[in-house]
Amino acid sequence: MTVHPNNRPHIVDSKTSEFLFDIYTILFSAPVNLRTKQRTFETAADSRDSWRVVSVSTAALQHIKKNKNARGLQRGHALSRMERAKYLFERTIALTQKELLNYFFEHDTVALVTKGENAKQGSDHWSSLVPVPEGFFTGGSFSIYVRKKKELPWVEQLNLD
Numbered sequence: 001m002t003v004h005p006n007n008r009p010h011i012v013d014s015k016t017s018e019f020l021f022d023i024y025t026i027l028f029s030a031p032v033n034l035r036t037k038q039r040t041f042e043t044a045a046d047s048r049d050s051w052r053v054v055s056v057s058t059a060a061l062q063h064i065k066k067n068k069n070a071r072g073l074q075r076g077h078a079l080s081r082m083e084r085a086k087y088l089f090e091r092t093i094a095l096t097q098k099e100l101l102n103y104f105f106e107h108d109t110v111a112l113v114t115k116g117e118n119a120k121q122g123s124d125h126w127s128s129l130v131p132v133p134e135g136f137f138t139g140g141s142f143s144i145y146v147r148k149k150k151e152l153p154w155v156e157q158l159n160l161d
Contacts, residue, residue: 008134010049010105020045020104021097028094038085045104051075053137053144055129056112063114064155070137070144075110076118076126112137112144130158 012020023044027037053075060073077084084107088095095103117126136151137144146152 007106007109008052008054010047010052010108012045012047012101012105017097017101021100024088024100025094028089034082034085034089037089038081041085041088041104042081045108050108051077051110052108053112053132054109055131056137057114057117057127057129058160059114059117059127060112061130061155061158062160064146064151065158065160068146068148068152070112070146072115073112073144074115074118075144076113076123077107077110078123079107080121 020041023041027041030037057076060070063073064070084104087103088100094100111123111126111129112132113126133154136154137146146155
């Protein structure tokens, strides 16, 4: 699996699209290593919609149901950020603006998973993923929150047995 089920990639406005494509074009031919290109581009693309949680593993849901919080859970990328960077930058011809933005944001969403699930390479070993309603597991930062009046009632009504 390289894209999350029920994926809802962020779509940027035209000015942001142009800005990100300009950055990509500069980085594509820049004499710096892949890690630098990856970090620079991700920083330029960072927004409140970055790493949007679109699904949650059943193991993470069981953790939330038991502990009433998200401590110990992590955002997991179905395709690693480094693999995404290789696709963007380790090629002979740069992507078009549309190709770049579609690919980057298609692979910028995440699943909420346990630390153990996220510790291994890839995502094939993750427990089943459940789609997350829009606006859940957000808090304006990279921290994951389980709110008592929003996420917790949703998790508790799921049949996890």
